[in-house]
Structures are given as C-alpha cells and as structure tokens.
Amino acid sequence: xxxxxxxxxxxxxxxxxxxxxxxxxxxxxxxxxxxxxxxxxxxxxxxxxxxxxxxxxxxxxxxxxxxxxxxxxxxxxxxxxxxxxxxxxxxxxxxxxxxxxxxxxxxxxxxxxxxxxxxxxxxxxxxxxxxxxxxxxxxxxxxxxxxxxxxxxxxxxxxxxxxxxxxxxxxxxxxxxxxxxxxxxxxxxxxxxxxxxxxxxxxxxxxxxxxxxxxxxxxxxxxxxxxxxxxxxxxxxxxxxxxxxxxxxxxxxxxxxxxxxxxxxxxxxxxxxxxxxxxxxxxxxxxxxxxxxxxxxxxxxxxxxxxxxxxxxxxxxxxxxxxxxxxxxxxxxxxxxxxxxxxxxxxxxxxxxxxxxxxxxxxxxxxxxxxxxxxxxxxxxxxxxxxxxxxxxxxxxxxxxxxxxxxxxxxxxxxxxxxxxxxxxxxxxxxxxxxxxxxxxxxxxxxxxxxxxxxxxxxxxxxxxxxxxxxxxxxxxxxxxxxxxxxxxxxxxxxxxxxxxxxxxxxxxxxxxxxxxxxxxxxxxxxxxxxxxxxxxxxxxxxxxxxxxxxxxxxxxxxxxxxxxxxxxxxxxxxxxxxxxxxxxxxxxxxxxxxxxxxxxxxxxxxxxxxxxxxxxxxxxxxxxxxxxxxxxxxxxxxxxxxxxxxxxxxxxxxxxxxxxxxxxxxxxxxxxxx
Numbered sequence: 001x002x003x004x005x006x007x008x009x010x011x012x013x014x015x016x017x018x019x020x021x022x023x024x025x026x027x028x029x030x031x032x033x034x035x036x037x038x039x040x041x042x043x044x045x046x047x048x049x050x051x052x053x054x055x056x057x058x059x060x061x062x063x064x065x066x067x068x069x070x071x072x073x074x075x076x077x078x079x080x081x082x083x084x085x086x087x088x089x090x091x092x093x094x095x096x097x098x099x100x101x102x103x104x105x106x107x108x109x110x111x112x113x114x115x116x117x118x119x120x121x122x123x124x125x126x127x128x129x130x131x132x133x134x135x136x137x138x139x140x141x142x143x144x145x146x147x148x149x150x151x152x153x154x155x156x157x158x159x160x161x162x163x164x165x166x167x168x169x170x171x172x173x174x175x176x177x178x179x180x181x182x183x184x185x186x187x188x189x190x191x192x193x194x195x196x197x198x199x200x201x202x203x204x205x206x207x208x209x210x211x212x213x214x215x216x217x218x219x220x221x222x223x224x225x226x227x228x229x230x231x232x233x234x235x236x237x238x239x240x241x242x243x244x245x246x247x248x249x250x251x252x253x254x255x256x257x258x259x260x261x262x263x264x265x266x267x268x269x270x271x272x273x274x275x276x277x278x279x280x281x282x283x284x285x286x287x288x289x290x291x292x293x294x295x296x297x298x299x300x301x302x303x304x305x306x307x308x309x310x311x312x313x314x315x316x317x318x319x320x321x322x323x324x325x326x327x328x329x330x331x332x333x334x335x336x337x338x339x340x341x342x343x344x345x346x347x348x349x350x351x352x353x354x355x356x357x358x359x360x361x362x363x364x365x366x367x368x369x370x371x372x373x374x375x376x377x378x379x380x381x382x383x384x385x386x387x388x389x390x391x392x393x394x395x396x397x398x399x400x401x402x403x404x405x406x407x408x409x410x411x412x413x414x415x416x417x418x419x420x421x422x423x424x425x426x427x428x429x430x431x432x433x434x435x436x437x438x439x440x441x442x443x444x445x446x447x448x449x450x451x452x453x454x455x456x457x458x459x460x461x462x463x464x465x466x467x468x469x470x471x472x473x474x475x476x477x478x479x480x481x482x483x484x485x486x487x488x489x490x491x492x493x494x495x496x497x498x499x500x501x502x503x504x505x506x507x508x509x510x511x512x513x514x515x516x517x518x519x520x521x522x523x524x525x526x527x528x529x530x531x532x533x534x535x536x537x538x539x540x541x542x543x544x545x546x547x548x549x550x551x552x553x554x555x556x557x558x559x560x561x562x563x564x565x566x567x568x569x570x571x572x573x574x575x576x577x578x579x580x581x582x583x584x585x586x587x588x589x590x591x592x593x594x595x596x597x598x599x600x601x602x603x604x605x606x607x608x609x610x611x612x613x614x615x616x617x618x619x620x621x622x623x624x625x626x627x628x629x630x631x632x633x634x635x636x637x638x639x640x641x642x643x644x645x646x647x648x649x650x651x652x653x654x655x656x657x658x659x660x661x662x663x664x665x666x667x668x669x670x671x672x673x674x675x
Contacts, residue, residue, distance in 0.1 A: 012038075013045055020052055028052050043071045047078050054085045061085050069098075076105040080112045087119055090378060095119045103132070110139040114149065122373050124353030126156045137166075144174035148183060155187050158520050163187045178207040182214045185221070186267075191524040192225045213263045215250065219243035223271040225525050228532070230497040233275050240272070241282060248289045258297030261376075264290055264407060265400030273397070273422040273600065274492050276574040280423055284448050287407075287425025294407040298380065303412050304387040306671050312345045313670040316388035316411065319419070320352030320399030322362040322369075324556065326579045327419040331433075332394050333358070334460025336365045338659045343667065347386050349379065351401035376404050383410045389670035392433070395419030396426065413669045416449060418458075421600035423447040431669070433662070434458060437606035438599045446598060452665060455657040456610055461582060463653060464556070471561035476515060477549040478565060483512040483632040486566035486589065488559070488580050491519045491529050493572040499536035501573070504625045506547045507540050509632040515566065516550045526550060563587055567638065568631045571604045573624070578603035585649040590641040592628045594618040611648040613641065 016031035032049035035042055050065030065082040072078065083098030099116035103109055117132035133150035140146050151166035167184035170177060185200030201218035204211050222240035227233050251257050269286060272279055307313050317336065321327035339346060348366040350359060353373055363369035370382045379401065383391070391411040393402055397420040406416065407426055415431035416424050423432065425448050432449035435458035444451045478484050485505070487494075494516075502514050519525040530550060537544040554562055563569070564587045571577055571593035581591050581604040593604035595617065605617050616631070618624035631638050 013042075013048075016045075017048065020048065025052050025056050029056060029058075041071060043068055043075070043078075046071065047075075047081065050085065051081055054081075054088070062089065062091075074105060076102040076109050076112060079105065080109070080115060083112075083115055083119070087115070087122075090374060092119050092123050092373070096123060108139055110136050110146075113139070114146070117149065117153065121153055121156065122353075124355075124373075126153055129153045130157070142173060144170040144177045144180060147173070148177070148180045151180075151187070152183060155183070155190070158190075160187050160191050161523075164191075176207050178204045178211055178214075181207065182211065182217065185214070186217055189217070189221045192528065193524055194221055194224055197221045212250070212260050213266065215247060216263050216267045219247055220267040220269060223269060223275075225271060225492050225519070226494075226528050226532075227496050228528065230495070233495070237272075237275060237277070240269075244282065244285055244289075248285055251289050251292060256296070257293050260293045261297035261404070264293055265403040268397050268400070268403055270397050270420070271492060273420070274495075274575060276495060276596065276598070276601070278446050278598065280425070280446055280448060283423050283425030285425070287448065288427060290403070290407045291426055291428050294404065298376075298408055301380065301384055301408070301410055303409070304389060306412075306673055307389055312341075312343055313390065313666055314345045314347065314386065314388045315339070315666055315670075316347040316349060316383060316386060316391045317394065318349045318351060318383075318391060318402050318405055319394050320350070320402055321395070321419070322348060322350040322359050323352065323354050323356045324358045327395055327398075328358055328362075329464060329579055330461070330582075331417055331419065331459045332362070334462060335392075335659070335662060336362060337462075338460045338656070339666075340663060343663060347383075347388060349383060349405075351379065351399055351405070372401065376401070379405055380408070380410065389413060390415065390666055392417065393424075393429070396424040396429070397422055412673045415452070418599065421598075423449060431665075433665075434599060435606060437609055438602045440595075440597060440599070440602065443599060454661045454665075456655050457606055457652060458658050458662075460655055460659055461653050463586060464560075464583070467557045469557045469561040471558060471565060473565050476551060476562055476565060478513055478515070479511065481511060483509055483568070484566040485512060485514045485628070485632070486563050486569040486584070487514045487516050487572070488563065488569070489517075489572040489575070489577050491516065491525060493575040493577075494529065495574050496532055498573045498621070499532050500539070501570075501621065501625050501628075502533065502547070503537040503540040503542050503544075505628045505632065506537070506542055508625075508629040512547060512632055514548050514570070515562070516548065517554065518550055518552050520553045559583075560586065563589060568592065568628065570628060573601070573621075575600050576603040576605065578607070581607050582652065585645060585652070588642040588645045588649070590616055590631055590638060590645065592616045592618065592624060592631065594621065594624045607652055610652050611645065612651070613644050613648060616641065 012031045012035045016028045020028035029052050032045050035045040036049055046064055046068035050061050053064055054061035062085050065085055069078045069082055079098045079102035083095040087095035096119040099112050102112035103116055113132045113135045117129040120129035130153045133153050137146040137150050147166045147170035151163040154163040164187050167180050170180040181200045181204035185197040188197035201214045204214040222236050222243055345367045348362050348369040350371045388411045390413040393406045393416045396403055396406050396416045407428055409428050414429050415433055416429045417433040429449050431452050432447050433452050436453040436455050439453055506512055533544040533548050563584055569584045569589050569591040571591055573594050574596050584591055591604055595602045595605040608614055608617055616627055618627050
C-alpha cells in the first residue's frame with residue numbers, strides 16, 4: 001500500500017479560508033483548528049479561527065483571538081475582531097480597549113473608530129463616542145450610516161438640532177435609507193415638531209412597510225410634550241387612541257409577535273399622563289399589547305415557591321434610576337435603606353447606564369447589585385438566578401429596559417409604584433404601591449393593578465444634602481423688590497387651560513415675577529410655552545417678559561439654591577410637584593396647590609396635610625389665585641406660614657409608618673404568592 005497523502009498546514013489553511021468564505025463554517029473551523037494544532041504560533045490561522053469560532057458561538061473564541069493578538073500585537077484588525085467578540089459577550093470595557101488599540105495603530109481605521117464609538121455609547125460615555133463617530137464621518141464622508149450613527153449619539157446628548165442636521169446629511173447621501181427617516185422623526189418628536197416627525201415616520205414606512213418601530217414611534221408622536229391650547233389635548237388623545245388600536249391589531253394579526261420585542265420600551269406613552277385624564281383604558285390596551293409581545297418572545301419563566309418558614313423574603317428592585325434622580329429620592333432610597341434585613345434579602349437591578357455616588361450607596365445596601373448595561377436575556381438570567389419572591393418596579397414608563405422586564409413575569413409577585421404616577425396597564429404587574437394621603441376616593445378605578453395605599457406619603461423621605469452654591473436674585477433675572485414665585489416644574493406639567501392664573505396673580509400683586517425652567521435640548525418646546533405665556537399676559541394687558549423669567553436647566557445644587565431666592569412656590573395644576581415641594585421645605589417656602597382628581601395631582605396637598613399647614617391648599621382656580629395673591633401681598637401671613645413650616649416639616653421626614661406597612665405587604669404577598 002502506498003503512503004496516504006498528508007496535506008500541509010498551508011494547504012489546510014487555504015482550504016479553510018475557502019470554506020470560510022463560502023459560509024461552510026463548521027468545515028472551516030475544523031481545518032483552522034487542524035492548522036493551529038500543527039502550528040500553534042500561526043497568527044493568521046489563530047486570527048481566522050477566532051473569527052469563525054465566534055460566528056459559531058464557541059466559548060473559546062475570545063481566548064483564541066487574545067492568543068493571536070499576543071503573537072502580533074501590532075495588527076489593528078486582530079484587535080478590532082477581539083473587540084467585536086468581547087462586546088458580543090457583554091465585556092464592554094475590554095471591547096472598548098481593544099477597539100481603541102486598533103484605532104491607535106491605524107488612525108484612519110474607520111471600522112475600529114465606529115466600533116469604539118458603539119462600545120462607548122453602551123458604556124454611557126456618549127460624549128467620547130461622538131468624537132469617534134465624527135472621525136468615521138470624516139473618513140467615510142459618503143457613508144449615510146456614519147452620519148446616522150453620529151446623529152444617534154448626538155440625540156442621546158439631547159443635541160437635537162445637531163442630530164437632525166446629521167440625519168439630513170445621511171438622507172442626502174441615501175434618500176431611501178429608512179432608519180435615518182425613522183431616527184429623524186424621533187429627533188423631531190423630541191423637539192415637539194410633530195407634523196414634521198409624522199412625515200418622517202410616514203416616509204420610513206413607505207420605504208419599509210413592515211417597519212414596526214416606525215409605526216410605534218408614529219403612535220407615540222401623537223402625544224406632544226406641550227400643547228398650544230386645551231382643544232389640542234382632546235384631538236391628540238383621540239389620534240393616539242386610533243393609532244394605538246391599529247398597533248394592537250398589527251400585533252394580534254402577527255404570526256410572530258415576539259419579533260416586535262426589540263421595539264418594546266423604545267417608545268413609551270410617557271406624555272399621556274400629562275394630559276390630566278384617567279388613562280386606565282388606554283393603558284390597558286397598551287399594556288396588554290406589550291405583554292403579549294414579550295410573552296411571545298420569551299415564554300414562561302421558572303418561578304420560586306413561597307419562602308420557607310423563617311426564610312427571608314427575597315425582594316428585587318428594578319430601576320434605571322439608582323442614581324441622583326427623583327426616582328432614587330422617591331421612593332427607592334428610603335425603602336431600600338429601611339427594610340428589615342432580618343426579614344428581607346434585597347437585590348438591586350440597575351438597568352440604566354448612568355451611575356454616581358448614589359449608585360454605590362445602593363449597591364452597598366443590596367445583597368446583590370447588578371449594574372447594566374445587559375441585553376434583556378442577561379437581565380432575565382440575573383433576576384431568575386436570584387429567584388426573587390417579589391419584584392418592585394418603582395416606575396414604569398420612563399426607563400426602556402425596566403419596561404421590557406416589567407412586561408414579563410419574572411417573580412410570583414410584581415408591583416409598580418409612583419416613580420411615574422400612572423397605571424402601567426401591564427397584566428404582569430399585580431399591585432401599585434401608592435400613598436394613602438394622595439389617593440382620592442374611588443382611586444382603584446384609575447389602575448389596572450390592585451391599588452395598595454401605604455400610610456401617609458408612602459415614602460421614607462430623607463432630605464437631600466445639597467452642596468452650598470451662591471445664587472443671587474440677579475443671577476436668575478429677578479428684580480430685588482419683586483415678589484418671586486417659584487414655578488419649578490417641568491414645562492410639560494403646565495397645561496394651557498391654566499396659563500391665565502399667572503397674569504391674574506400679576507395683575508393683583510403688581511411687581512412680581514414667575515420663574516420657570518427651560519425644557520432641555522428642545523428650543524421649540526420652550527418657545528411654544530413662551531408664546532402661550534405671551535398670549536395669556538396680553539389678554540390682561542400685561543407683558544409676559546415683565547413677569548416671567550425662564551431659567552436655564554439647573555443642576556440639583558443650583559436648583560435648590562435658586563428656590564431659596566424666591567418668596568412663594570406655585571405648584572403646577574393637574575400634575576403636582578413632590579420632590580420639588582419637599583425640597584422647598586428646606587427653605588420653609590410656602591407652597592400654593594390645587595389638588596387634582598388623580599393621585600399625580602395631589603402630591604403637594606398630601607405634604608401640606610401631613611404637616612398641618614393646609615391654608616394654602618386651594619379649593620378652586622379662583623381660590624388658587626386668591627391664595628397666591630394674598631401670600632404675595634401679605635408679608636406677615638407669609639412669615640407666619642414659613643414659621644409653621646419650619647416647626648412642622650419634620651412630620652413628613654423619616655416616616656416609619658409606611659415602612660412597617662410595606663414590610664407587612666411584602667411578607668403577606670410573598671408567603672401567599674399574591675393571592
């Protein structure tokens with residue numbers, strides 16, 4: 001018998017490369033591994049093997065590419081491919097380092113700059129990402145994708161005008177590029193330019209009729225940030241309902257509704273709650289649709305049984321706001337700090353990208369704390385591995401990842417709360433943790449969840465420690481002798497039907513000014529609000545510019561200092577302030593409020609009631625105006641109110657009654673599995 005032919009490593013490599021190029025990955029992998037076994041230091045074979053191993057999902061792909069990089073550390077493509085593999089496995093910091101090394105070795109390596117920018121964005125380092133996206137756009141000036149990616153990063157930074165300009169450049173290069181039309185619509189919607197946004201979404205759908213993200217975005221674009229007049233609220237609400245029902249029908253008809261799961265959370269009806277209506281019916285439609293999509297994608301998860309006698313109840317808190325944010329202050333931080341560790345084992349799931357000193361505080365309060373970003377599959381694994389008996393979502397409607405998780409059944413008992421004080425509509429959420437003092441009679445009709453009224457404000461409030469900042473009246477554009485009214489809520493809380501209260505107060509007080517806060521990143525929103533004020537004051541023969549100061553966005557410390565420069569706080573009507581009203585207590589600032597029909601319109605009234613300072617709780621619009629005028633003109637009464645606030649404000653702080661009630665609720669529901 002003759003000797004069998006034994007191919008050389010070079011021949012094996014050539015055959016492997018041919019199989020790889022033809023998409024025959026398994027055969028390519030076999031031959032690449034054969035080459036590497038014969039020649040362990042063959043850089044090209046290791047490099048190619050690492051790539052094909054990654055394509056086949058092999059766990060050793062990162063190690064193979066790391067060996068290749070170690071053999072020849074000056075090859076930028078190898079560093080770039082290592083970054084791709086690391087990033088796909090969630091090792092974002094290591095991936096970014098690999099991409100950065102590739103871009104350093106070859107400064108004109110557009111792919112490495114693009115990959116580095118993507119990793120930095122996922123790490124929350126968006127400012128740095130922009131610089132690399134700009135580099136890509138300069139290197140590949142005819143690439144619509146490069147301009148689209150740059151625009152996406154600019155939009156994350158709320159630089160909407162710059163983002164829209166980049167989308168326009170992308171569309172000049174590629175007029176049929178549906179994602180750029182869609183993204184442009186999202187940016188325009190962020191500026192409240194809804195007619196233009198709708199046109200962009202329609203163009204995206206004309207190019208790609210099955211573009212579900214564009215359908216979803218077009219539906220949510222029916223909910224403006226601010227309204228020109230009261231009639232617009234009803235018109236937009238009706239348009240939103242029609243589009244929402246059409247979306248629900250699309251999901252019902254879909255053969256694979258789980259295919260829509262990636263869109264869930266990206267566009268939420270956040271601004272619906274600011275219309276001042278009972279949204280239970282609309283939210284039930286929305287929630288059922290979302291939960292149907294997520295169930296179709298992920299199916300049922302294995303859930304734990306009730307805790308054994310004497311076993312602590314495992315409680316998970318899922319939020320994108322374990323950081324210096326209103327949701328952290330209310331309700332997360334107090335609940336997390338005060339729950340009895342003898343009875344409860346606490347887990348934190350931080351789905352947001354940003355972190356700060358409060359994130360570190362939260363991590364220290366948890367038995368386990370998981371910091372994102374993670375893919376949804378990663379979050380599911382993290383939560384299910386901990387097997388919580390109860391999951392609490394402090395808000396649903398703001399953070400996209402929390403919404404995707406809340407729309408699944410990941411614990412036997414699941415509850416939302418009033419970080420965003422609106423019913424979720426999700427059938428996966430069993431309870432809504434709310435405040436006894438804030439909820440009106442018959443409030444269960446406002447929720448799809450079972451309403452739980454925790455005592456008093458329902459929160460354990462610890463006054464935040466602000467750094468002292470020097471802010472003078474002149475810095476805010478306030479006259480020395482004017483009565484200054486602190487109107488510090490987000491602009492979208494001010495509904496047009498209530499604009500007339502400001503000129504009515506000004507007419508009777510005389511020398512007074514109202515301080516508002518500019519909407520971040522969207523000049524159109526602020527200018528529309530300014531035009532409304534101009535019209536309202538003109539109707540009374542006054543000039544808004546003489547009485548209204550619209551301040552730039554303030555950081556928390558400057559915000560607190562600015563409030564101390566004012567004489568009276570005016571609560572927004574329909575959607576009351578809570579954090580802002582509580583922080584006014586630090587300056588003993590009287591607050592005028594008019595309780596609404598919904599919980600979200602009754603925060604400040606509950607605070608004042610708990611303090612026993614109820615004279616500034618108005619009964620009507622006329623009473624609201626009269627009370628604001630009296631405080632402005634009657635300095636003695638104003639001083640008396642300040643004294644009483646100073647004496648009684650301790651009543652709303654460090655309230656243990658709500659913690660005891662929350663512990664009782666968690667114990668009961670965990671041990672009975674929510675029955």
